Amino acid sequence: MTGAPATTAARPEIAGAGRVVVKVGSSSLTTLPGGLDVERLTALVDVLAAVRASGREVVLVSSGAIAAGLAPLGIDGRPRDLATAQAAASVGQLRLVQTYADAFARHGITVGQVLLTADDLTRRSHYRNAHRTVERLLSLGVLPIVNENDTVATEEIRFGDNDRLAALVAHVAQAGALVLLSDVDGVYDGDPRTGPAQLVDTVREPGDLAAVSLGSASRNGVGTGGMATKVEAAFIAAHAGVPVVVTSTPQAADALAGNRVGTLFGAMGRRPSARQFWLRYASRPRGRLILDDGAVTAVRERHASLLAAGITGIAGDFLADDPVELVGPDGAVVARGLVAYDAREMPGLLGRKTGDLPPEHRREVVHRDEMVLVGRLR
């Protein structure tokens, strides 16, 4: 059931998206003293149920597990230590999905819980698995509700914020649009809490936000990233060819109908292959290859494969097929790619011309098809 009806909406790229990922932040689902705000959650469910009834598919990325666990545990304010946050998430996630399940059931919609750790998207095989699961849930008519698996995620392996998770899910789910819902109705040219600010209507390229200052998270202290993580997530999705609207939760229906609310980030590139997207945004590099100036130019300007002759050093304990960063002599990251050798094989290859190497080592160190250039997002 993909494919929304033809539209005359102000933002046809959103209205016409047959599959949408909607992300809602903690600040929209919880009350100031902590605990779930069932009324606001139910209002959002009603909107999403109507979107489903119009024949579109919906994947919901919902924050709120930690915030929803605070009141039942008698904890005041967002916990600073990981173990307490994990305990709160354990209690809160259950309440969160149970409340969603009940509210969606009133519309005859079955929900499925999908809890992801960063490893599920940073490892290529797991990434494919996440894609298959979401696809199957949708084909069965289930509405997937995604969150980070906070109870097991440790500091080092966290996504950190659900905005970025939502951008990755939009790609994993091959969505046509992403809507990021929060307590503020769009991106302003300055933090609206600290003074008068103007809503940005549309962002077509990163330069459109060059002069914008993006402050910290919301007033009630339950959100994590503030507008900065939303903008970064919006750019990730937009660069992957997925248009994004950043707006407030009460404007969800308008945003999904393609009406002119919030801030639209137009698609900023063709949809990359799953492998390219994963390499660029989701993979976790296991090491670094240091390139000389000639290799930087060859990789960046001619999109050439990386040969041993242009590598001056390595760092990290990677294995063949692991993702690594390609960095210039100044330490700036130029590209990411899948390396063709184990780190322990590399010292004997560095700086040597391909013809001088033994036959088993005459292949590229990183093939151009296994490489993506890394530019600045904004």
Ligand SMILES: Nc1ncnc2c1ncn2[C@@H]1O[C@H](COP(=O)(O)OP(=O)(O)O)[C@@H](O)[C@H]1O
């Ligand atoms: N330039 C800006 N435009 C809009 N909002 C901003 C900006 N800078 C900071 N903010 C703040 O970001 C907050 C939203 O982020 P956050 O609290 O993380 O939300 P959520 O919990 O919904 O993910 C808003 O309350 C807003 O005050």
Ligand SMILES: N[C@@H](CCC(=O)OP(=O)(O)O)C(=O)O
């Ligand atoms: N996974 C965490 C949410 C982390 C997060 O990004 O929160 P938010 O900034 O409110 O979207 C939770 O469910 O509490």
